[in-house]
Amino acid sequence: MQTTRIDVILKTLDTRAREKTREFKRLGAPDLTDVVIVDSYTTSANLSSDEKERVLRSLVNPHIERGTIDSTIIEKPFTVAIEIGYLAGVTDNVGTTAMETITDVTGREHTDASVSSARVYALYGNVNDLEVERIKKSLYNALIERATLVTWNEYVAKHGFSKTIPHVDLHATASADIVSLSVSDEELLAMGTAGIKGADGKRRGPLALSLKDMQAIREHFKTLGRNPTDIEIEMIAQTWSEHCKHRIFASPMEGLPKGIYKEYIKRATEEIRTKKGKKDFCVSVFSDNSGVIEFDKNWLVTHKVETHNSPSALDPFGGAITGIVGVNRDAIGTGLGSKPVANMYGFCVGEPTDTHPLFRDERMQEQMLPPRRILDGVVRGINSGGNCSGIPTTHGFLICEDRFRGKPLVFAGTVGLLPRKTAGRKSWEKAARPGDLIVSVGNRVGLDGIHGATFSSVKLDEGSPATAVQIGDPITQKKFSDMLVKEARDLGLYNSITDNGAGGISSAIGEMAREAGGCRVDLEKVPVKYPGLAPWQIWISESQERMTLAVPKNKWKELSALAKRRGVEVTVIGEFTKGGQAQVAWNGKTILDLSLEFLHDGWPREELAIKEPMRVLTPLKHSVQSELGADMLALLSRPSIASHLYIAEQYDYEVQGGSVTKPVQGRGRVPAPSSVTKPVLSSKAGILMTSALYPTYSDGDTYKMAAASIDTAVRQAVVGGANLDSIAILDNFCWSRSNTPESLWDLREAGRACYETALAYETPYISGKDSMHNDFRGYDHKANPVSISIPPTLLISALAVLPNALDAVSLDFKQGGDLIYVIGETHDEFGGTEYGALYGHATEGVPSVNATAWAKVYKSYGRARKYTNAGFAVARGGLATALNTMAIGGGLGYEIDLKKLRGTYTSREAALFAESQGRIVCTVAKRDRESFEKIMGTNAVCVGKVVKDDIVIMKDGKDTVVATTVEQLQLAFEKTFKGF
């Protein structure tokens, strides 16, 4: 085999290298002087020397770059060079593009040839081995990448860097094994926990099945009179996983015979839809990959929010990029194909300054990534996935709390756009029919992402599989996404579509088989990245960027011709059938034959035990010397409040041309809690996106935590431009210690809040997802065992349709002289708040919600909003933080009198920093004062005014409580993430 290596280097100033030099110095290599970056492409394609020259010319832009073929490119001796490439079998996007370039330039196919891309960092100056090791560690993730050190002498002696093309070498038997279940309960439990034993005696990875589950499977096969195959057990494990079946939400609990989902979430939506009657805007809820609501007379909008917590803990970049690109596929897989029009993200990570190491194993070999690395990685992942796909990122948030260092939360959501009708059909309905071809679209299958669904259904520890990590490939997806939602859908080329997410094709086909009544798959037809994969691996692999279609036989020709023209791979891998069986064959031999009924409903239900936890609540302790002005600035610098502009401004929020109020607002470029976008440029209407969560409130009361999340999300929507009767919400539960009765009691309480609060606001749930095992069990730097569980978290996202998008109101103060109003009451509520955390950790007095009363106020506000010119829903950090954000946004000062505030608060601290819910701050121009007050009545009190000078004054009657400047506020707000 011939191998050719092309190296490319920038001739002009390489700002990437300059940034790396700074970064490495910061890591602790003070005498490093310079870094040179080389991009390299090693190919196994058979090329003539003329072709090599032409390929080189295609990979080098002569104005700014130079390149070499199979020789040295660096002339000045370096201290050491670090080469980073991918491990075998890991998606190499750059390599794939380079291979396409080679095919294009040479004008012929190069079967079985590939390109392996790598990047070299040549270091200059005085760097010792320890420093090099530290730099190397910062550059790569050992789960997916390889790092090689090269000395100058080696480089010169070998005439360049080595020509390595990693390839997967599989020796496993490519067949299905029979698994005997006539074993002891201990063995059954071991199998359920750590996996089926392979021929080498090693277990294959978690099935996440309990002993009861395993016994149910044993019973089922006993009645069939045979033992199962490995692929059958793997499929059952995928389908029954917490991740896919949401078993905790579906299981009965004390007082809830049908479980939390049916009794609280679904029931709330059903009752609200009935109450709304003709004003019900829901079209398809809970039954598809996203919820679907009405947009205007021609269009519908869809929304779905996902979490990608476990993968992001191991590989933050890969976890986040596959999170965002994966939830884009949820949109594409909604109805007959919803076009993604807006992304959102949310990160909950440990304190970025925390450097205490954590290990997954007692020998301290497998170190967890520190919070800063995780944050940097997930930020880059959303950047790459969202920006590359041409979908605006219109909303996002960042929460930093110590307990997220064991397992971060990474949220990714996508709003999509569906025409009401497509190819003469209702776009939100779909069904695979018996006889339809099962067609796989997009990427090929590899070992990446095996056991993702079952892995995310257990805690993170030493046994967590490295193969659960995947790399996203947004461009492959962009190609098939465009083909599907911009062409094939409207040509009526398929009857059903779904995303291959958790559980891969086993879950996707298993779900679609329910629509048709069965399926038969010829597994050897599934396109693979490399030979040697076992059937069970192909069946459950979560290799990314794939979807499954149900294609009528008479449309196949047209679809495959279209796909060819769009550079998309489509393959027929089977047929939908009727008769109620899921069947899979491998080279003609049936290796899986399961009844759909058992597969989807055969899991044993048992009532979950709950028990009220004993909570000792701590009241607020604040130091007597505390100074309100200093506390106010300190709050602005707290990482969950401080400006994360550096994240928001690296995500494209302008693409598709629809932005109205942006995720970054005002003169001061403040990250905003909500934004409005026009997904259809020719329509007046717009969509508002927002979200809210209060993880630390759970330390006091999970009912109040959930109610506050809903209230804040709803209030932010109302302030930003939506009317209360047009808001739909989504729930994402992220829980921990979910196997304990106390934690389940807390979960039930949060569920009850979800039901009662949503009902009061009449905001239906349209989609939801839960992630129940956000626990870490490992070791600290002294090998002491530690376990860290996240505070139970509920993210509420809101989606609202504005009939006129230009009704949106931004948060920044607009002009001196405008009047400042506060709506709502202030109480001594500090439990779980940011101010409480400033002085220890207060858990007593979690802010409560009175949704029935507040619903009326929010309705009035919807009518009065047109007289406001800025608004902010008081949330984290209380009233002071709300005012300060508006002041920084507008670059204008303000004067207020705290005495005027309504409520039962008893201290200035409470007036400024309590996080009482239900409050809104807004500004009104003098000319609109009467109109505004006429609608709001006594619900709104005027507390002061905006001033055009750089002055901030807060009074309590005659006393000046705080005096500062907007400049000071902005400094405090922006300092935390400076340099990130």
Place this chain on the structure above:
Amino acid sequence: MKTKPKVIVFSGYGLNCEAETKFAFEEAGGKADIVHINDVIADPKMLLKYQILAMPGGFSYGDDTGSGKAYGNRLNNHLGPILAEFLKRDTLVIGICNGFQILTAAGILPGALTYNESARYMVRWVDLKVEGTSPWTKNLKTISVPIAHGEGKYVPPEEGSMHIAFKYTDGALCEYQHLPMNPNGSAQDIAGVMSADGRILGMMPHPERGMFFHQRPDWQVQKETLKNKGKKLPVYGDGFALFKNAISYYNKKVTK
């Protein structure tokens, strides 16, 4: 009946601003078609039906191997002769953001784009000063539109001619948000370049994302000021003029 000027907007392989670019041309009075590059390759002569060619923004090939490179190669390898014929006629071409990168990588416009000074992808608004004479920028002096790119720093050609179309300048929005005028370290503050006759224009900023007034980051503040004066909010933003100019370039010819 007056026939509308015809615009071809390229798509495929990760370009992603084709829909709003088409919308802008049609709002300005043109008839625009989005065509996948592979459909042009299958029938190259179709290009000659059009007067205006737009290479929109996006992330062709994910910027892998360098922004615009792989798509530029594809243009040259498959459409070189027909593009040359298209350009010889009285046609207009615009490359926006990734489209500009593609036009330079394909050698249709001089120079190259490299990594931003900050080495990071960045979204913000910029103010542009119009330079030279081009049908695209007729009657324009300064405009404010957004950028969104990671590789937008312009490197002029070492030899040969270069005609500047836009320079970053200190204008209304830089002042509004206290931003440095040059967002990416471009040589001579260059934001866009053009052919000698101004028919072919390449620019990093996105005029189609500034076609409406409400897309401006300061529109809510301006709304208050206008309200105080009893005035209404304008519909269009600065970027729209480019599309209007391109369409009227042909409409005027028809009436002549």
